[in-house]
Each structure stands twice: as C-alpha cells, then as structure tokens.
Amino acid sequence: MDSPATLPLGTRLDPPTVPLRTEPEPEVRPAAMPSLTEPVPGREPDARRFEELRFRFTGTGREYFGIWFTNIALTFMTLGIYSAWAKVRRVEYVYRNTLFGGSGAEGTSVAAAFQYLADPLAILRGRLVAAVLIAAYATYGYFPAWVAILVLGALAAVFPWLMWSGLRFRAARTRHRGQRFHFDGTLQQAYSMILPPVLIFIGPGLVFAAVAGSNLEGWIYTHGFVFAAVSFGPWLLAPWVHARYRRWIANHTVWGSLCFSNTVPTRSYYALYVKAVLFLIAASFFFAMVVGLLLIPFGGLIGNKGNVFGLIIGVLIGWGVFTPYLIARLQKLNWQWTFLGDHAFNCDLQANALIRLYLKNLFLLFLTLGLWRPLGWIAVVKMRVESLWWHGDAGAVLAHAALPQGSTAGSESAEFFGADMGF
8 A cells, every 4th residue: 555545533543463574775864762662751752642743824915915025115125135135035935834743632632833944145145155046056057068067967966955945944944833944964865866867867968978078969850769769768767766865855944942754655656647647638738739729719810820830838737737736645644644742644635626716816927917816825825734634642742852962963954064955
C-alpha cells in the first residue's frame, strides 16, 4: 500500500511497522532525542489523552490586501530593496494567523499561532547573492563555451549550500508555543543529497557545450535525437529525487526537542507523477478541443491559424488546471507520510476543490485587472492550511516539545550567518 487509507477524522494513525525507504540515506540525529513513550516530569505515564489537533487559518483577504498594496508600492519606490521587508510582513501575517491545536474544551489543548522572526537584512543579503547568481546564469550563453561551462559548474557546486542555508534559516526563525524549530541536516548531507541530481540534470548540457563549442545550435540540429534522449532522460529520475529530498527535510526538522519523520515510498511519487502527466495530457486535449469548437464560427477570419491557436490555448488552460491538481496531490501524499511523535499527520485537501478555487481566482484576477491577487492567494492559503490535521496524544507531544533542548549551536549559527536565498 503506497499511502495510508483515507480515514474519518479522529481515527488514530499508527506509524508503519516496517521500513519503507527504498534506498539508504545518511542520518545524523540529535543525541538523546526523547520518545513519546518515556515519562514526562510532572505527568503520569498512563495519562494519555488522544485528541485531534487541526490547523486553522484566521486571516482574511480584505485584511491582507492593505499589506499587499503597501508592499508593492514600497518595493517599487525603493527599486526592489523593500522586497525583503515585504516578505517578512507577508510570511509573518500568514504565521500569525495559522493556529495549531485543539478546541480548548474539556481539558483539551488550546490552539496557538506560529511566529516568524526573520531579519529582513538577512533576507536582503540572500537576495543580492541570488540576483548575482541569476544574472550569471542568464548571461552565460553570451560568453565562450569554456566560460559557460565554468559558470554552470560553479552554480552547481554552490547550489546545495544555498538550499541548506535556506532550510536552516527558515527553521531557525520559526517558533510555535515558544519553542523554536531547527533543521539539523548537515552540509555534507546536503551535498550528497542535492549535488548528484543537479549534475545528472545539467551534466548533458555541459558535455554538449564542450563538444559543440560555438556551433551548439547546429550540433543540436544534426544530433537532435541524441540531444533529446540524453537531456530529457534524466527527468525520469525526478520522482526519486523529489521523494528523497522530502524525506531528508522532514527527518531533520525538529520542533523544540521533538523530531518529525517522513517515510513516503519512492514508488508513491512515481505513481503520482505518472497520474499527473496523464492528467495534463487529457486536460490539454480536452480544452484544445473545446476552444477549437468555439472557434469554428470564426474560421473565415482566422483561417488555418485557428487550429494552432486552439491548441496553444488548450495547453495553457490544461497547464493551469494541472498546477492545482499536482499541488493538492503532493501535499496530501507528503503529509500522510509525515509523523510527529508516534502518529502521522493527515490531509483531506481535495484536488477538485483546489482546481475550482484556482479557476475562480483566475477569472476574478482578469475581471479586476489583477487586484484580486491578494484575496485569491489568501483563499488558497486558507484551503491548504485547514486541510491538515493530526490525531494522537497531544499532551505528550506538547510536553516533550517543551523539554530542554540539546545544543542549539546549529540554530544560532543559522541565525547569525544564515541568509534566505528564496530558492
């Protein structure tokens, strides 16, 4: 079974009893990490109260509209410099209005909000570094082949560090119920996790650039089949890379003194990606047919171009429907295999509901000339947040999360040296 069965709310989800990973990965866990089966000081060992902890979002589009408009205006007036402060205000608003916990009735836990405590200057530093890297990537084609190879090689070499730095930065600046999150994955793990896939994906391009030299376009034209096979073949590994990366992030994220874990099988990602690609093809074909039929009365005006126009519009609409479909399926898959303590999270996000919301937002976005964007974004955030819930011994989780943490040197260095690149 690739994923836990969809269960009614309030059903206890126990972790799998057999390992589900299909490939080894480096594991470095904090020393003396407590288990939920260990007694907590001041709490009876058998006093287990199972309850459902849901995520709730209390923000509104009307309230967020003022933040969004101010952010846009100040970012424009400061030539982009204020964008770092704008991001902090945006994320802080979402965190402040995201609550996790019970109803507070009859001794259950009380819902509490998250906190985002990032320094805008650190984000600005990260964005300046990212701007330099993006500029180097965008202009490497204007230089000789050997310079392009050096630029791409340098970007590939630094990319794992950028991802690792961003993960540590965001975790160190997130708190819930006074307890910080931190990411304890090491830089060595980041390189072993990220660098091989990066080289697999960009390696063929570097080889072709070195072989073809200045005649790259002509070489691709005469060796098109080989170029396509070698360039697009590695994308068959995308589900494996995605599953491996998600497990690594979850298995090294810690809240207070309590670890998260993720056991999603790689085969589940392959099944999801195959279904998503088939959905994209079917949606694009359907909408292309619909647009083509609608253009039949105008055949005398647009001629044969109507078929091409209908195909392009159909693919664009199909892609627009495919995006929320993939987001919903990935969120549901990831969270159903993510554990906090002894029990898994669950997600009841429906792809059809998210697709309808995206289409509604797209219609209102055009109708309001873009002014609907902040309201539509908040509606999507609310739907995605409130689809998540967790059921288990909440008292044990909250008590263990509040236990004294071990060394926080990693988190402190992330706060001092960290920079969010935005990747």
